[in-house]
Each structure stands twice: as C-alpha cells, then as structure tokens.
Amino acid sequence: GAVVSQHPSWVICKSGTSVKIECRSLDFQATTMFWYRQFPKQSLMLMATSNEGSKATYEQGVEKDKFLINHASLTLSTLTVTSAHPEDSSFYICSARDHQFNEKLFFGSGTQLSVL
Amino acid sequence: KQEVTQIPAALSVPEGENLVLNCSFTDSAIYNLQWFRQDPGKGLTSLLLIQSSQREQTSGRLNASLDKSSGRSTLYIAASQPGDSATYLCAVRGDDKIIFGKGTRLHILP
Numbered sequence: 699g700a701v702v703s704q705h706p707s708w709v710i711c712k713s714g715t716s717v718k719i720e721c722r723s724l725d726f727q728a729t730t731m732f733w734y735r736q737f738p739k740q741s742l743m744l745m746a747t748s749n750e751g752s753k754a755t756y757e758q759g760v761e762k763d764k765f766l767i768n769h770a771s772l773t774l775s776t777l778t779v780t781s782a783h784p785e786d787s788s789f790y791i792c793s794a795r796d797h798q799f800n801e802k803l804f805f806g807s808g809t810q811l812s813v814l
Numbered sequence: 815k816q817e818v819t820q821i822p823a824a825l826s827v828p829e830g831e832n833l834v835l836n837c838s839f840t841d842s843a844i845y846n847l848q849w850f851r852q853d854p855g856k857g858l859t860s861l862l863l864i865q866s867s868q869r870e871q872t873s874g875r876l877n878a879s880l881d882k883s884s885g886r887s888t889l890y891i892a893a894s895q896p897g898d899s900a901t902y903l904c905a906v907r908g909d910d911k912i913i914f915g916k917g918t919r920l921h922i923l924p
Contacts, residue, residue: 807856
C-alpha cells in the first residue's frame with residue numbers, strides 16, 4: 699500500500715522559535731494533503747487542506763500566518779509552526795489521498811510537538 | 815454541517831468476544847467512510863474504506879457496514895484479541911472535507 703512519511707516524529711523547542719514538519723508521499727503522487735492536529739484524548743481536527751501548486755485552504759479558527767503550509771511538489775507538503783508557544787504543543791498528523799486507491803487516505807506517523 | 819458521532823466512547827471486553835463499534839453521521843451526502851485505528855502517540859492505520867455505493871467491506875476479522883440513508887456505519891470485530899486494543903476512528907468524506915469522530919477507545923482484557 700501507499701506510504702506517507704512524516705518527519706520529525708517528535709520535536710521540543712523553545713517558545714518563539716519556528717518548527718517545520720515534513721510530509722512525503724513515498725510511492726504515489728498526492729495532489730491533496732491534509733494537516734490535522736490532535737490534543738490529548740481529543741479527535742483529529744482538520745487544520746488545512748493543501749493542494750499542490752496552490753495556496754492551502756485553512757479551517758475556521760486556524761491562523762494561516764501562524765501555520766504556514768507549502769505544497770510545492772506532488773510528493774511533499776510542509777507545515778511550519780511559526781513563533782511557537784506552549785499552547786501549540788500538540789500531535790500533528792498529515793495525510794495524503796491516493797487517487798489510485800479509491801481515494802483512500804494514508805497517514806503519516808505524526809509529530810509530537812512540545813513547546814517549552 | 816457534517817457531524818460524526820461514535821458510540822461508545824470507551825469499551826472493555828474480554829478476549830475472544832465479538833464486538834461492534836458504532837459511527838453515525840448527520841449528512842448522508844457522503845463520498846465514502848473510512849475506519850482507522852490509532853495506537854497511543856501514533857499515526858493512523860487505515861482499516862477499511864467503504865464507498866458511498868457499497869454496503870460493507872471485510873478484511874480478516876473486521877467487517878464494516880454502511881447505511882447511508884440512516885447515517886450509520888458499524889465496525890464489527892470478530893474474536894477480539896489483546897492486540898486489538900486501540901482507539902478506533904471513523905471518518906466521513908464529503909465535499910472534499912474529511913470529518914472524524916472522536917473515536918472509541920477499545921480495551922481487550924486478556
């Protein structure tokens with residue numbers, strides 16, 4: 699099956715710094731990737747939909763200037779948390795849709811972000 | 815606005831029992847429904863995908879059904895094992911958005 703690689707798995711950073719998370723589709727082209735955030739014991743919450751070559755579509759309440767998404771190629775999307783604060787500490791997961799697998803979603807392994 | 819509800823929120827059953835997890839959604843205009851499992855601190859693993867035109871999908875000990883008109887899906891797990899302990903999420907796709915339920919935390923007692 700399709701594989702989505704997400705890196706890093708975990709990151710600890712100081713408040714005010716920026717953190718970049720990468721999401722790669724390894725054996726398929728993903729025209730659409732999704733970024734989710736999950737707080738402890740909560741469900742996944744969609745942050746934004748990323749389409750290759752165009753601007754991401756952000757969900758209501760998600761600050762586009764704080765969570766920068768770049769989908770420059772069919773196999774790579776990045777999420778940059780700018781000027782991170784402790785309340786940004788969360789589990790971030792990306793997913794990609796594979797059109798050859800009946801639109802099935804494949805997920806990265808997630809990134810645990812801890813902001814001190 | 816699509817809302818996805820999963821009942822129960824948590825479930826503990828003895829090993830070997832069959833069990834059913836429920837997922838309901840408010841807007842029946844969906845493209846597909848997907849079931850995932852999530853282990854603590856991990857990403858999601860896709861279990862079964864049901865297209866809107868399908869009634870059920872099976873994979874090993876798992877069987878997922880879909881009744882679009884009533885806005886319901888069930889995930890049936892046969893002969894449960896301790897390794898099945900995880901959180902199970904259903905996700906509904908409509909209008910290019912995927913909405914997740916809050917999940918059911920399943921604990922299989924050895």
